[in-house]
Amino acid sequence: MKLSDGVEAAIHCAAVLAQLNGEATLPGSALAELHGLSPSYLLKHLQALTAAKILESIPGPNGGYRLAKAPERISLLDIVLAVEGHQPAFRCGEIRQRGPGALEAEAYVKPCGIKVAMLKAERAWRAVLAETKLSQIVSGYEADADPRAVAFNCAFIARHQRPQGETSLKKSK
Amino acid sequence: MKLSDGVEAAIHCAAVLAQLNGEATLPGSALAELHGLSPSYLLKHLQALTAAKILESIPGPNGGYRLAKAPERISLLDIVLAVEGHQPAFRCGEIRQRGPGALEAEAYVKPCGIKVAMLKAERAWRAVLAETKLSQIVSGYEADADPRAVAFNCAFIARHQRPQGETSLKKSK
DNA sequence: ATATCCAGGATAGAGAATATCCACGATAGG
DNA sequence: CCTATCGTGGATATTCTCTATCCTGGATAT
Known part of the structure; x- marks a missing residue:
C-alpha cells in the first residue's frame, strides 16, 4: 500500500497558497x-485540486492558482481524496463468493465481515485526516520550520504572487 | 492508494485455518x-505469513499450514503488515528540502508537519486493525454467513485437513 | 524409493503512477 | 487587434509495483 507522491506535493502547494494575501x-x-518539481507533472495535481473545488484558477497573464476557500475549511482528507480518488484502499473482491461452495448471489446479503473490518479502519484514518485542517499545517510550519526557510518562502511568495481585481502595482522586477 | 489483493486472500486463508482442529x-x-484462487500465487502470500510467524508450515506428505498462535492473538494488522510490508503508506519525500530556498540538512531537525499529520492518521488506521482479532472475524463469519456456506466450508475443511502428531486415522477417500 | 508438500528464486504480463509534450482557450496589456 | 502569459486537457512514453506462473530444491511420511 502506498499513497501516490502527488499527495505530498499537493499538500505542500496548498500550504503555500494559504499564505497568499x-x-x-x-x-x-x-x-x-x-518545490523543485517538474511543472508539467505538478500541473496535473493542481488541476485535480481545482476540479475538487479546493483551488481556483485564473487564466491569462497575471493569472495563477489560489485557494477556493479558507484554509480552516480545507482538510487533508479533501486534498488526499482529490489527488488519490475516492475509492477506498481496501477493495473487497468478494472472495467468499468464489470457489466450489459458492451460492447464488442472493445468499450474500450481509456484507463480508472482513470488508467491514477493513473499511472501519479506513474510516478511522479518514476521520483523522478530516479533522486536520490546512490552517494547522500552515501554523505548524511557521512555528517549527527554520526561520530562514520561512523567510525565504515568504519572500518567494511576495515576489511571484499576482494581485487580482485591478490593474495596480507594478512588479518591481 | 490501494491495498494489494493479497491482503484479502491472506485474511480469508487465516480465517479458514483458524477453524482447524x-x-x-x-x-x-x-x-x-x-477460494478459487491460483495456487502458485496464493503460496507466495502464505509464505509471507509464515515468515511473519503468523502461520506454521509442515513440509512433507500430510503437511500443510496452520496458525502459529491462537486466533485471539492474531490481529488484522499482523496480517496486513506481513503481506504489504511495514512501510507506511505515506512516504515523506522531504519536498521541503528541495527547490531554491533549501538549507543544509542540519536545518531540518524538526520533522515535517505534513509527514507528522499523515502518519498520525495512519496510526489511527493501524490501531483499529490491531484491535480487530482473527477470532472476531471467524465468529462474525459463523454468525452472519449463509448456513449453507458455513456448512460447506466446515465439510471442506474436515475433508482436507491433516491430523498431526501421530499416524492415526485413515482418510476415508 | 517415491510421492507429497513447502521454500524460494527467476521471469513474464498487466496496470497504475510518474513524467512530458503539445494544441487549445482565456485574458491582460500594449 | 495583436501578442505574451497562463491554465486545460488530451496523447504518449517510461518506470515500477502487483499479479501470476513455473521450476528447482529440501523435507518427510508411507
Missing part, C-alpha cells in the same frame, strides 16, 4: 520552482 | 481451491 494568485510554474 | 494442517492447494 487576499485574492492574489500564484502561477503553477512558481509552485513547481519553489 | 488442534494441530491439524491444511495444504496450500486446498486453500487455493476453496
